[in-house]
Amino acid sequence: MYRIDGDVFDCFQAAVTVQLLKLKIDPMYIWASLEFGIEKENDIYQIVNYRSKFEERMESLFSVQIKYTTSEKCGEEFLHGIVAGDIVRVDTFHLPYCILFNREHSGHYINIIKEEQDRYYIVDKYFSFEGYVTREEFKSILEAPINSKYFTNCTKLTLAKNSDLVYVPLTIVERSLLQYIDGNFSTHMSKLKLLIKQKEIDLGDVYAALKYTSNNRYHFRIFVEKYFCETTVLHKKIRETEVNWRTLANFILLLNNDKNSVQLIENINQRIDRIINYEFETKKLLKIVLNQKGEESL
Template sequence: MKNLSFTLYQNNYHNCGRLATSAMLKRLNVPLNKIWGQSGLFYKVNESGFKISPYFRHIISEFENYGIFLTEERFTDFKECYKAIKRLIDSGKTVALETDIYELPYCIYYQDHHELHEIEIVDIVGDELIICDHYYHYYGPIKFLELEKNFNSCRDHITHATCKIYSFEVNYELLYKNELFNFKRVIDENLKVMSGVPVGDLIEESTKENNKEVYIGISAIEPIGKIIEKAVQMDKEAAAWQLYEVYRELKETANSRYNFHVLLNSYSFPQVGSAFSEISQDWSVAANLTTRSMVTENFENLYPRIKSRFEKVIRKEESVLKELDSLLKNI
């Protein structure tokens, strides 16, 4: 039986995918304040561009540590995808679906630009699917034909292959049995990553042959700042795209620090938690200054402030590492 005691889930510190995931897990009575703990940093450059991420484990392998199991299915045809969605809905689950905001009629970016997005499907009524778009705050119906058009757009313009759906199952015995172990593990892994040690997916990511530059942890912060500095030498369109991509990842890094702050507070470590909340704000300021430089085209005047903020972030990340190390030794 689906838990529809709430419709939209709101959290300003999650992207669309993590909002959908959080809502689905909340319906399964998973304590959300204890599962979002990754707060690392990784930056690499290869022929296709750059990648910045605060995360070092895929959500599938990370959640398995908690007894949360994600089942993912991929499709090239929406009618086959719909059959799988209906099967899961009929079994009492809700389902997340990859979409394209370009073909979401309620979205402010409808037919403006293509961008990957995720929604939660909670029911099917006649020829309509009832959805929760937790990011754009929409709860209501979307017609089968509209979602089919969206699926095709996502496949053709974004993924260029398949679109996925996913759902969850929870082993509650593992969820609570491994609680303290996972808390210690996350602290240890964050410590290692921010100290430059590859953990989880970063072990493979950092050794790929096509990598030109690889930075893990605090050492990644200064090179990330230089991406922004180099953007001023590009033409406006290329610079805008690059700065937008950097902005998104800086914002996600800020989110990761805030969510780690929530986890630390849930285990009654408010002092260290407060330090991560402050770092989150500094990353957010850096992100907002970056996007402001893009929108106002006032890069030369804003860059010194961006650079100064990055230097402040480095100092704070170094300081909080010492606090985390001390915390881990005393748990």
């Protein structure tokens, strides 16, 4: 059973994973990725959003495309167009079962599992909810953020598989290794030290990005443990890297409450240096795995 919850996925990933399983695609192929990057735009350093390459990876690995449908109003045409298999964007502020209900606005994604005449059966793995909502309740959930001008439109996503093309597990490891090389990892990590000092940056967003990075180390480890079960040293090293990324994310969250803490910034910089060492050790072990598998195939 593949683990799907808010501790190892964000809501978008969780919703996509539910649909990947329905398409009989192992989600580990999609999420087993080690990319990490920081770019400078308008003199501000920002962590690259994983979704910038996500759809490209989905299509290249499995010929899966994501189709977006939007509407400025939640009319009957849009509502009746929502069917089982769709992923729908909602606002947590108007989601009755959510802990953020009537407390905090946030874009969120849920799965439509079954459509009936007057209700929908929905699944929200991020908030561990499964159950029915009436058509009227659902319409209200979609309309409210537009009326409050939090969203400018209603949005739904559909995943479509265009072929049965599947890459072998070794290809995933090769691609991750290329991401290390092409991504100029040490340079990006040095930029991270500069990024946290910028007053223009919301450290809450940085925390979320670093948590995601920790999560993709988790997914990569699960992938390697399944398909390369004999490489226990690599498993352990990825686990250590995963924990250090999560610790770094937590440090950033603390810094958000005390941005002038010299000690905390020093701890963060030391943690970044530690992660650089762990990541390069992981890279070496990945190369060994590739060489061994290459020799076995001869």
